[in-house]
Amino acid sequence: xxxxxxxxxxxxxxxxxxxxxxxxxxxxxxxxxxxxxxxxxxxxxxxxxxxxxxxxxxxxxxxxxxxxxxxxxxxxxxxxxxxxxxxxxxxxxxxxxxxxxxxxxxxxxxxxxxxxxxxxxxxxxxxxxxxxxxxxxxxxxxxxxxxxxxxxxxxxxxxxxxxxxxxxxxxxxxxxxxxxxxxxxxxxxxxxxxxxxxxxxxxxxxxxxxxxxxxxxxxxxxxxxxxxxxxxxxxxxxxxxxxxxxxxxxxxxxxxxxxxxxxxxxxxxxxxxxxxxxxxxxxxxxxxxxxxxxxxxxxxxxxxxxxxxxxxxxxxxxxxxxxxxxxxxxxxxxxxxxxxxxxxxxxxxxxxxxxxxxxxxxxxxxxxxxxxxxxxxxxxxxxxxxxxxxxxxxxxxxxxxxxxxxxxxxxxxxxxxxxxxxxxxxxxxxxxxxxxxxxxxxxxxxxxxxxxxxxxxxxxxxxxxxxxxxxxxxxxxxxxxxxxxxxxxxxxxxxxxxxxxxxxxxxxxxxxxxxxxxxxxxxxxxxxxxxxxxxxxxxxxxxxxxxxxxxxxxxxxxxxxxxxxxxxxxxxxxxxxxxxxxxxxxxxxxxxxxxxxxxxxxxxxxxxxxxxxxxxxxxxxxxxxxxxxxxxxxxxxxxxxxxxxxxxxxxxxxxxxxxxxxxxxxxxxxxxxxxxxxxxxxxxxxxxxxxxxxxxxxxxxxxxxxxxxxxxxxxxxxxxxxxxxxxxxxxxxxxxxxxxxxxxxxxxxxxxxxxxxxxxxxxxxxxxxx
Amino acid sequence: xxxxxxxxxxxxxxxxxxxxxxxxxxxxxxxxxxxxxxxxxxxxxxxxxxxxxxxxxxxxxxxxxxxxxxxxxxxxxxxxxxxxxxxxxxxxxxxxxxxxxxxxxxxxxxxxxxxxxxxxxxxxxxxxxxxxxxxxxxxxxxxxxxxxxxxxxxxxx
Numbered sequence: 001x002x003x004x005x006x007x008x009x010x011x012x013x014x015x016x017x018x019x020x021x022x023x024x025x026x027x028x029x030x031x032x033x034x035x036x037x038x039x040x041x042x043x044x045x046x047x048x049x050x051x052x053x054x055x056x057x058x059x060x061x062x063x064x065x066x067x068x069x070x071x072x073x074x075x076x077x078x079x080x081x082x083x084x085x086x087x088x089x090x091x092x093x094x095x096x097x098x099x100x101x102x103x104x105x106x107x108x109x110x111x112x113x114x115x116x117x118x119x120x121x122x123x124x125x126x127x128x129x130x131x132x133x134x135x136x137x138x139x140x141x142x143x144x145x146x147x148x149x150x151x152x153x154x155x156x157x158x159x160x161x162x163x164x165x166x167x168x169x170x171x172x173x174x175x176x177x178x179x180x181x182x183x184x185x186x187x188x189x190x191x192x193x194x195x196x197x198x199x200x201x202x203x204x205x206x207x208x209x210x211x212x213x214x215x216x217x218x219x220x221x222x223x224x225x226x227x228x229x230x231x232x233x234x235x236x237x238x239x240x241x242x243x244x245x246x247x248x249x250x251x252x253x254x255x256x257x258x259x260x261x262x263x264x265x266x267x268x269x270x271x272x273x274x275x276x277x278x279x280x281x282x283x284x285x286x287x288x289x290x291x292x293x294x295x296x297x298x299x300x301x302x303x304x305x306x307x308x309x310x311x312x313x314x315x316x317x318x319x320x321x322x323x324x325x326x327x328x329x330x331x332x333x334x335x336x337x338x339x340x341x342x343x344x345x346x347x348x349x350x351x352x353x354x355x356x357x358x359x360x361x362x363x364x365x366x367x368x369x370x371x372x373x374x375x376x377x378x379x380x381x382x383x384x385x386x387x388x389x390x391x392x393x394x395x396x397x398x399x400x401x402x403x404x405x406x407x408x409x410x411x412x413x414x415x416x417x418x419x420x421x422x423x424x425x426x427x428x429x430x431x432x433x434x435x436x437x438x439x440x441x442x443x444x445x446x447x448x449x450x451x452x453x454x455x456x457x458x459x460x461x462x463x464x465x466x467x468x469x470x471x472x473x474x475x476x477x478x479x480x481x482x483x484x485x486x487x488x489x490x491x492x493x494x495x496x497x498x499x500x501x502x503x504x505x506x507x508x509x510x511x512x513x514x515x516x517x518x519x520x521x522x523x524x525x526x527x528x529x530x531x532x533x534x535x536x537x538x539x540x541x542x543x544x545x546x547x548x549x550x551x552x553x554x555x556x557x558x559x560x561x562x563x564x565x566x567x568x569x570x571x572x573x574x575x576x577x578x579x580x581x582x583x584x585x586x587x588x589x590x591x592x593x594x595x596x597x598x599x600x601x602x603x604x605x606x607x608x609x610x611x612x613x614x615x616x617x618x619x620x621x622x623x624x625x626x627x628x629x630x631x632x633x634x635x636x637x638x639x640x641x642x643x644x645x646x647x648x649x650x651x652x653x654x655x656x657x658x659x660x661x662x663x664x665x666x667x668x669x670x671x672x673x674x675x676x677x678x679x680x681x682x683x684x685x686x687x688x689x690x691x692x693x694x695x696x697x698x699x700x701x702x703x704x705x706x707x708x709x710x711x712x713x714x715x716x717x718x719x720x721x722x723x724x725x726x727x728x729x730x731x732x733x734x735x736x737x738x739x740x741x742x743x744x745x746x747x748x749x750x751x752x753x754x755x756x757x758x759x760x761x762x763x764x765x766x767x768x769x770x
Numbered sequence: 771x772x773x774x775x776x777x778x779x780x781x782x783x784x785x786x787x788x789x790x791x792x793x794x795x796x797x798x799x800x801x802x803x804x805x806x807x808x809x810x811x812x813x814x815x816x817x818x819x820x821x822x823x824x825x826x827x828x829x830x831x832x833x834x835x836x837x838x839x840x841x842x843x844x845x846x847x848x849x850x851x852x853x854x855x856x857x858x859x860x861x862x863x864x865x866x867x868x869x870x871x872x873x874x875x876x877x878x879x880x881x882x883x884x885x886x887x888x889x890x891x892x893x894x895x896x897x898x899x900x901x902x903x904x905x906x907x908x909x910x911x912x913x914x915x916x917x918x919x920x921x922x923x924x925x926x927x
Contacts (some may be wrong), residue, residue, distance in 0.1 A: 015864045021873030022861040022880060024808020024848030031807040197821055199812045199874040249810070249874030250908050281813040316797055481872020481909050660868040667911035668871070694817035694906065702899040705912045 005539025008494035009723050012660030015339075016486045016505070017247070017479075022410055026247045028221045029203040032130060033214055034274035035203070035671070036066055036546040040267050041113035042260070042283065043103035043120040044093040048129035048356040048687030049144070052093055057739040058156050059464025060105060068271045071103045073682040075266055080233040082225075082257055083617065084164060084323035085152040086145055089233035089262030095124065096144055096321035097356050098687040099286040101260075103127030105265045111244060125694045129687050133316050133353035144321065144354040155327065156769065158615040164319045165327040165352040165617035169407055179346025181301025184310075185381045187564045189298060189374035190680035191630045191737075193318075194291035196363055197308035197699050199247020202259040202288055203278035206268035214241040219248050221256040221480050222518030223508045227278065229258035232263050239267070243510045248385025251480035252672070254288050254363035256520045259323055285692035289361035290682055292317045293328055294370035298337075298380040306388045308685060313371060315350035317360070324361040326352050326710065331617035332453075335605070338406040338506060340377045340399045340416055340451045356687060362520060364669065366453060368734045369676060370486025372686030373519075373755060376738030394449055394628075397714040408607025409453075409621060415716030416626040421448065422712045423650040437747075441634045444746025445646075448735035449470070454522035455622020460598035461531035463492060463539045467566055467586050469500060469578030471539075474506035476513030477600050482729055483661035484524040490657055491529050491722050495536035498578075513614040514598055526623060527668055528724030531597045536597030545580045546590060589697040623718050625724045626652040629670070629735040633743030640763025642678055642744055649732055652716045655724035659713055666711040666732040673736025675700045678756050700768035781806070781887050782850025790837045797832035800847060808848035808877045812906070819905030823847045829885040829904075848877035849861035849869045851884065860884050863922035864915070871909035879905050883919045893923055 020026040043060075068639040072092035081083045091102045102119040107113035118223040127244030130136040130144060144162055145151070153159075157165040178184060201680055214236070220226045224244040231238045248255065262275050267275040279287070315333060319326045334348035383393040398416050405411055424430065429445060438444035462474040473492045479485040485505050493500045506513065516528060540560055547566035548555045552575060561567045561765035567575030586594050605621045606613050632646040649666050656662045679698040683690045690696045736753055745751045750765040774789040774791035780802065788802075797814075800806040800823070809832055812818035816834040819872040823832045824846035850857055859881050865871050869879075879902060886893060893901070899912075899920045907915060920925055 012866065012868065015870055017873070018865040018870050020858070021870045021876050022864050023804075023852055024877045026859045027807070028810070028874060030801075031809060045811070045865065197908055198872070199818055200872070201812070247873060250872040253891045253909070278811075279816065281818075379879045400796065481874075483871065512915060664868055664910060664914060665869055667913045669911075671911035693815060694813045695815065699906060701904075701906065702912045703914065707895050707899070707913055707916055709911055709913050728927075 008212040008490045008500055009657050012485055012658055013490060013500065016489060021440045026198055028247050028249050029217060030278045032205050032217055032246055034205065034207055037274040037276055037388060038106040038108065038271060039110040039113050039567060040104055040106045040264060040275050040277035041110065042101040042263065043117045044286065045091060045098060045100045045102045046126050047095055047126055048102055048126040050095045052091065052095060052125065052258065053125050055103065057103065059117040060116040063112060063116040064551060066105060066109040066116045068106045069103060069116065070266060074270065076235040078233040080229040080258060082325050083154055083327040084157065085232065086148065087322040091265065094147050096356050099358065099689065100321065101263060101287060104263045104267060107272050108143035115125040121304060128625035129356045130162065131356060131684065131687060133318050133355060138353050144356065151343040157327065157615045162354045163351055164323050164354050165330055165615060165646040168332055168349045169611060169613050169616065170347040171406060171611040172345035174310060174347040175427065180299045180309050182304040183382060183385050184299060184301040185378050186299040187378065187753050189296040189377065189545055190660050191278055191370045191373060192296045192755055193293045193360065194363060194680045195285055195682055195697055196254035196290065198250030198252060198254060199280055200277045201284040201351060202255060204264040205259045205274065205276040206265045208268050208272060209276035212240065212269065215244065216241060216261060216265055217244045218261050220245055220483035221251045221520055222516065223510050224515055224559055225257060225478065225518050226261050226698060230262050233262045234266060247476050247550055248480040251519065252364045253520065256362050256479065256518055257559040259288050280680055280741060281694060284691040285697065286689055287323060287358060289359050292326065292360040292367065296371060296374040298374040298378055299456050300382060302382050304386060306342045306386055306393050306396050308341055310345040311338055311343050313348045315371065317350060317352045318357065319352045320357045321352050322359040323353065324359040326360055328617045329362065329367040331565045333371045335406060336368045337374065337375060338370040340449055341397045342399060342403060352559045362674060364730050365733045366730065368450065369673060369737055371704050372448065372450050372734045373741065374735040377736060377741055377753065378581040379750065380742045391420065391429060391447055395420055400526065402608065404610065405624065406615060407605055407611040409605050409669040410603055411624050412715040413654060413718045414626060415714040416449065418714045418716065419628040419652050420649035422619065422714065423628040423630050423648045425708060426712055427648040429630060433680045437634060440637050442637060442747040443634045444743050446631050446633060446739045446741065446743030446746055446758045448738035448742060449627065450731065450734035451624050451626050452727060452734060453622040453624055454520045454526045455601035456523055456618065457517035458598065458600045459527040459531050460518050461528060461535040461596065462514055463535040463595040465539060465578055465582045465593040467582055469495060469582050472506055473532065474513050475528050475532065476508045476516035477521045477524045478508050480519050482665060483658060484519065487525055487657045488532050488722065491532050492536055495533050497537065497560050497562045502564060503548050514596065522729040522731065525728065526721055526726050527601065529725055531599060533722045535595040537649055538597060539593055542593045542595065543578065543581050546584055547576050550576050550581065550584065559668065605731055625726045625728060625731040627731045627735055629739040631739040631743045633747055635744060635747045635762060639760055640759035641767060642757055643675055644706045644740060644767055646706050648710045649714035650714055651728060651731060652714040653728045654721045654726035655715050656713045657725050658722060662713055662728050663711040665728045667709045669732030671700050671705045673733040673742065674705065676711060676755060677737035677740040681756050689753035772832060777838060777916055779840055781844060785865060792838055794834050794837045796823065796835040796837045799837040800832060801922040802894060805847050806847050810874050810877060812874065819882065820875050822881045822905060824881055825883055827885065827888060835863055838894045839851045851880060860882045860887060860919065860927050862927045863918040867914045867918040867921055868913040869918040875905060875907045879907065879915055886919060887923055891923065895920060
């Protein structure tokens with residue numbers, strides 16, 4: 001192995017764009033400007049549910065410096081939505097949540113635009129605001145989407161009234177399963193709305209050329225989803241809009257589907273000038289999207305020896321005002337509700353209900369952290385009833401090689417046993433009885449396990465060899481900070497046996513990049529990585545055809561040699577560098593060397609012989625990563641405040657292309673999960689979000705996060721994964737809340753079934769228990 | 771339109787003149803008038819710390835500091851941390867430990883970390899955590915950021 005290879009796959013290379021980020025030169029959407037640009041601001045609805053009877057924009061238009069004021073009447077009748085085409089580009093005819101954009105203004109500067117936006121008057125005919133799924137399900141509740149039945153949907157939707165989606169999955173015979181159980185636990189679990197709080201707020205910048213074609217830069221997780229959403233909602237042909245991305249300051253799901261892009265594009269079209277809009281933090285909280293609050297009724301049954309026999313989950317999701325990714329979150333949460341266990345009888349049923357709140361959508365974990373909180377709490381409850389060690393209980397029931405996932409998905413690699421074993425050893429789990437608490441505190445260790453699926457939807461890669469033999473890789477995948485640019489380049493360099501420095505990465509561009517559904521669903525390393533490797537293989541083939549003619553030998557006698565050369569097997573020194581091959585290809589024979597590959601994951605989620613499904617949103621989904629997380633938790637007896645002293649997360653990622661980045665994902669996921677577990681909750685005061693600021697919405701700081709977060713990488717190679725890799729972006733967050741909750745119970749004897757486990761809730765529960 | 775007054779600021783060792791309004795914050799002046807965009811606006815309320823700069827060596831939220839009040843001060847922004855491209859130890863340590871993810875908090879983190887090391891050459895992990903407690907990061911979980919500051923303090927870079 002040469003040095004060049006040793007520095008590619010498996011090396012913790014620093015981010016390729018590190019230098020620009022540590023010197024302040026990285027450009028995010030707020031840093032981009034165009035000549036003659038206008039600044040835009042939104043007018044937000046002051047009611048939660050109403051018909052719009054009319055607008056008065058005269059006062060706003062009269063403000064000096066205002067160039068355009070647009071309301072719903074100025075927008076075409078298009079609608080967007082990843083699953084249900086139910087969302088207009090701006091409130092049109094109706095307002096569906098408090099704070100929804102009802103008008104937008106473009107002016108010479110941001111201050112003027114914001115001032116004018118506050119002067120737009122809207123005449124509302126108020127309707128009953130439906131602020132909870134229960135209220136929206138009531139007999140006689142007004143429909144939030146009167147035309148739901150006629151909206152286009154991308155999956156076999158079961159919907160009606162205010163139910164946006166209903167999904168049911170089952171295996172075995174649930175009644176028989178519970179009849180066979182010796183012990184049954186049942187409980188209702190509730191989780192709160194969590195805000196993404198990417199430190200970069202959302203924004204966009206659009207301009208229109210003389211022919212009417214739009215160029216759009218925005219903070220996003222997919223230039224292609226931006227293109228689709230804007231064009232659907234504004235009724236533009238997709239070829240008339242080019243979507244680009246600068247650096248992205250964090251995503252976690254909130255930048256996957258549209259935010260302000262449709263409004264910004266419409267303002268640019270109407271004014272003929274570049275228009276830029278950057279949301280302030282409050283707006284970002286109020287109008288982008290958030291993690292779904294779940295209500296989960298779960299039942300789990302086991303034999304007295306601890307063998308699990310049945311699980312039933314019924315979930316109720318607050319969809320918010322628009323469908324967005326919600327039907328996917330519902331279906332995915334049900335698919336994950338069995339957990340990584342062998343349970344013969346399972347039924348999972350859920351409803352997604354429109355309410356008059358901001359849309360809920362994709363957020364790291366995609367419904368899995370919520371159901372994992374319930375399911376993994378119950379594994380501990382059963383273990384306690386039967387006097388079993390919680391980890392032994394998990395080992396006894398965990399999914400094994402040769403098993404299928406709930407509903408029948410094929411599991412080609414399972415590193416779960418090794419994750420559990422390594423986390424157990426590293427954390428000192430078996431010696432935990434000897435841990436001592438700090439004065440005035442109680443201490444306990446909790447464990448939870450989990451899995452996540454990576455693989456959805458279309459992706460591609462183009463690898464080009466330039467005249468000088470250097471390589472440009474183009475995938476269309478947006479690096480939202482997690483490090484995919486570096487990982488994809490590492491894979492390309494490894495596949496072509498060239499130094500990483502010889503490979504450059506093209507910025508995502510809907511004009512020039514192959515389609516990439518997005519940086520979401522933990523998918524880029526696995527799906528795009530596969531395309532990169534396949535495209536590089538195509539380049540290798542073309543290089544060898546040239547080399548065989550240049551070296552006058554058979555293609556089969558040639559090999560790729562480190563450093564960018566093709567040589568004759570067994571004949572040292574008989575070789576040609578990429579440079580010579582590429583010059584020949586460009587100027588004399590064959591044409592420039594371009595390798596490409598596109599594919600879409602095509603193995604079924606459902607095996608109809610094993611399971612039944614209704615309203616399943618993902619017919620083909622992906623490959624499985626596994627995790628075991630252990631948290632050492634302390635609870636203050638006087639305040640009820642829970643702290644994580646230390647944590648261990650062992651994760652099976654198939655192959656760590658960049659171990660340092662895998663650690664970064666796992667550490668970040670742990671702390672984000674800790675926020676979900678302990679402090680983070682969006683709170684509504686009537687229809688209005690009461691805490692849309694970082695002062696009142698509490699994300700963990702350095703003082704909250706433990707420094708001792710230990711990541712243990714397990715590599716159960718995925719047979720078809722690139723170099724064996726599978727996803728890592730989300731798997732780490734899934735078990736965190738449950739591990740902490742189980743630690744809280746171990747420490748205090750108290751079990752909370754509602755998140756976040758605030759000091760108030762914990763103290764109340766502890767006092768009640770005494 | 772509010773009248774603008776011309777002020778001269780000392781930023782990263784150089785005198786810079788800007789026409790500012792009385793209510794303009796240093797963050798606005800840096801980003802919009804002086805094209806120093808490395809300081810980021812994450813919340814504009816002094817909570818997230820992405821806009822942290824040094825004023826006379828102390829870490830300060832530039833979104834809460836009025837430009838007009840900074841005329842007699844030495845302001846250091848992220849653009850001034852590596853004069854002539856010479857990275858300082860803390861910048862190198864951020865790269866080395868993988869403390870950089872999306873990068874949006876990085877400028878503010880680096881300046882807060884720099885100030886921490888200026889006031890305490892041999893901090894403990896807890897010292898570093900206290901010094902960075904006003905800077906939010908949503909990507910990293912903070913571990914590698916704290917490790918980076920400790921690495922820079924050890925002179926291991």
